[in-house]
Amino acid sequence: MAESSNSRRKYSVLLVDDDPIVRDVVRAKLSASPDFEVIGEAADGRLALAQVEKLRPDVLLLDLLMPSLPGIEALQELSGKRNHGHTIVFSSAVGAQQIVQALQFGARGILSKSRISNLEAAIRAVVTGKYWVEDREVASVNTLLSELSAKLGNGSPIRSYGLTQREIEVIGLVTEGCSNREIAGRLNITEDTVKRHLTNIFDKVGMSTRLELALFALKNKLVGKTSGPE
Numbered sequence: 001m002a003e004s005s006n007s008r009r010k011y012s013v014l015l016v017d018d019d020p021i022v023r024d025v026v027r028a029k030l031s032a033s034p035d036f037e038v039i040g041e042a043a044d045g046r047l048a049l050a051q052v053e054k055l056r057p058d059v060l061l062l063d064l065l066m067p068s069l070p071g072i073e074a075l076q077e078l079s080g081k082r083n084h085g086h087t088i089v090f091s092s093a094v095g096a097q098q099i100v101q102a103l104q105f106g107a108r109g110i111l112s113k114s115r116i117s118n119l120e121a122a123i124r125a126v127v128t129g130k131y132w133v134e135d136r137e138v139a140s141v142n143t144l145l146s147e148l149s150a151k152l153g154n155g156s157p158i159r160s161y162g163l164t165q166r167e168i169e170v171i172g173l174v175t176e177g178c179s180n181r182e183i184a185g186r187l188n189i190t191e192d193t194v195k196r197h198l199t200n201i202f203d204k205v206g207m208s209t210r211l212e213l214a215l216f217a218l219k220n221k222l223v224g225k226t227s228g229p230e
Contacts (some may be wrong), residue, residue, distance in 0.1 A: 011127055012039045014057035016048040017090065018066045022113065026061065033120055033180050045069030049077060057085045064091040075105040086126040099133065104211045111136065162202050172198045175214040
């Protein structure tokens with residue numbers, strides 16, 4: 001039996017943008033749908049953090065350029081908290097570097113304000129575990145990173161980083177989204193050894209997050225390398 005419109009679950013949305021006109025337009029658009037409910041608004045990142053804690057929205061629609069606390073900084077603070085919902089970065093212009101940065105801090109969607117017609121589709125994508133970039137759904141972060149790496153251009157030659165073959169294998173598994181435990185199982189090594197490899201890798205390539213490392217692997221075509229000695 002089809003679910004009635006009255007019993008269908010609505011997704012709650014917290015709208016964060018310093019432009020009241022933008023908030024009015026987005027609120028009107030979402031309010032016209034039976035699937036969404038705007039449960040709160042904020043005009044800057046600092047207020048947004050308080051609203052997230054209080055309201056626990058399903059979706060945080062977050063502008064990047066705001067006073068008090070810009071969107072990326074607010075997103076960075078939220079990345080260390082649990083249960084802050086799915087974040088869609090909403091901005092006038094979003095470049096490849098900003099997309100990578102937003103993903104690094106946990107964003108699931110990237111949407112330009114010029115493509116507001118895609119807003120409902122973007123929300124539906126992120127609440128079902130997918131990603132959304134500009135005008136389309138993306139199934140996995142690896143697919144997205146592959147596309148972004150092409151936009152960002154080629155990285156430095158692999159040999160300049162001094163990576164061992166085992167470290168390259170570890171990076172490849174990080175790119176697949178494997179946890180330390182999964183990497184240990186795949187390579188038949190201990191989790192402590194995995195952690196040691198990751199520490200050495202981060203030191204060599206000058207990065208500090210797994211997402212940055214995955215992007216590095218794709219830019220330098222490290223995925224798919226054959227295994228070698230530890």
